[in-house]
Amino acid sequence: MDLTTDYLGLTLRNPLIASASPLSNTVDGVRRLAHAGVGAVVLYSLFEEQLRREAAENARLAEVGTEVFAEALSYFPAEAEAEAAQDGTADEPSPRRYLSLLERAAAAVEVPVIGSINGVTPGGWTSYARAMQDAGAAAIELNIYYIPGDPHITGREVEQRHIDILCQVKGAVTVPVAVKLSPHFSSAGEMALRLDEAGADGLVLFNRFLQPDIDPETLAVMSDVYLSSPAEARLPRTWISILRKHLRASLAATTGVEGPADVIKYLLAGADAVMTASALIRHGPGHAAVLLDGLSEWIARKGYPSVAAVRGMLALPADTDQVAYERAGYVSAMRAANSSRGPW
Numbered sequence: 001m002d003l004t005t006d007y008l009g010l011t012l013r014n015p016l017i018a019s020a021s022p023l024s025n026t027v028d029g030v031r032r033l034a035h036a037g038v039g040a041v042v043l044y045s046l047f048e049e050q051l052r053r054e055a056a057e058n059a060r061l062a063e064v065g066t067e068v069f070a071e072a073l074s075y076f077p078a079e080a081e082a083e084a085a086q087d088g089t090a091d092e093p094s095p096r097r098y099l100s101l102l103e104r105a106a107a108a109v110e111v112p113v114i115g116s117i118n119g120v121t122p123g124g125w126t127s128y129a130r131a132m133q134d135a136g137a138a139a140i141e142l143n144i145y146y147i148p149g150d151p152h153i154t155g156r157e158v159e160q161r162h163i164d165i166l167c168q169v170k171g172a173v174t175v176p177v178a179v180k181l182s183p184h185f186s187s188a189g190e191m192a193l194r195l196d197e198a199g200a201d202g203l204v205l206f207n208r209f210l211q212p213d214i215d216p217e218t219l220a221v222m223s224d225v226y227l228s229s230p231a232e233a234r235l236p237r238t239w240i241s242i243l244r245k246h247l248r249a250s251l252a253a254t255t256g257v258e259g260p261a262d263v264i265k266y267l268l269a270g271a272d273a274v275m276t277a278s279a280l281i282r283h284g285p286g287h288a289a290v291l292l293d294g295l296s297e298w299i300a301r302k303g304y305p306s307v308a309a310v311r312g313m314l315a316l317p318a319d320t321d322q323v324a325y326e327r328a329g330y331v332s333a334m335r336a337a338n339s340s341r342g343p344w
């Protein structure tokens with residue numbers, strides 16, 4: 001059974017990728033994920049705010065310039081680590097710690113290890129992306145977690161920010177670059193096309209925003225991370241199916257994979273790779289083997305020769321009248337819902 005897939009120009013042994021999560025914050029964790037069978041691992045993200053803080057700290061302690069951030073990393077003095085231990089930030093992923101993990105993880109496993117940057121501004125990304133490449137990252141994932149909280153920012157400005165970040169990083173590295181983006185654009189499809197045209201090697205659909213909750217008893221705002229459910233896969237799956245025939249870039253699905261059926265549905269919609277985090281956190285890294293066994297069993301039972309034969313089978317044809325298609329689906333779904341006697 002041929003489970004191989006092409007993602008970002010890399011040949012993966014299968015389409016299942018462990019997406020960025022705390023499971024990949026140690027070499028042992030990465031090893032466990034690879035041992036369970038995943039085709040690639042994305043390391044947890046390094047945050048730009050943290051880079052800036054630590055770059056400033058570097059400069060202060062070592063009295064060296066931070067013009068080239070990667071270079072500055074090599075000057076990172078032991079005192080800074082001691083200070084980090086003292087001020088309680090030792091457990092945070094410092095750039096040096098991150099690069100060391102990346103280097104050791106890439107050497108420890110046979111599958112590609114992808115570095116992830118979670119940035120804010122166009123300028124902050126490039127030197128660190130280069131440092132990740134030098135440390136052995138097979139590819140870079142740009143986790144563009146940007147909430148335009150200022151109501152005066154226009155949609156076009158937000159979109160341009162994404163393009164600028166991508167172009168800057170593409171100009172700085174030779175490894176493939178994927179963009180993990182949000183679904184919250186006026187036209188998510190056009191944003192995807194623009195990123196494709198600007199040279200993205202892959203798009204990861206979609207970033208899952210942390211949406212704070214409110215506790216009415218304590219009047220506290222809670223920004224806890226919650227694990228996903230399969231119903232949340234419908235949004236990225238719909239967009240993957242719409243975009244598949246329009247893009248040159250690879251497409252990775254992220255959100256809502258719980259069982260093998262969720263992996264299969266993403267592949268049918270047109271994903272080149274399917275990422276999972278919540279399910280692996282919930283059930284342990286060994287759950288990757290359950291997902292892959294289920295995928296193999298389904299492919300064999302249906303009589304297909306490979307993942308390639310399945311991928312995109314239910315993607316929308318490029319010449320579909322998208323507006324009419326969406327409208328027809330919406331109207332028939334609403335008609336059925338309104339005429340049935342449900343529990344609502």
Ligand SMILES: Cc1cc2nc3c(=O)[nH]c(=O)nc-3n(C[C@H](O)[C@H](O)[C@H](O)COP(=O)(O)O)c2cc1C
Pocket residue numbers: 019020021022043044045046116118143180206207208225226227228229254255256257275276277278279281
């Ligand atoms: C605890 C936790 C930590 C995460 N950390 C990161 C991160 O560092 N960078 C990132 O891009 N995504 C991060 N994510 C998002 C996941 O990579 C993934 O895109 C998202 O959870 C949706 O996939 P899932 O439904 O399989 O969990 C995190 C998710 C969880 C649950």
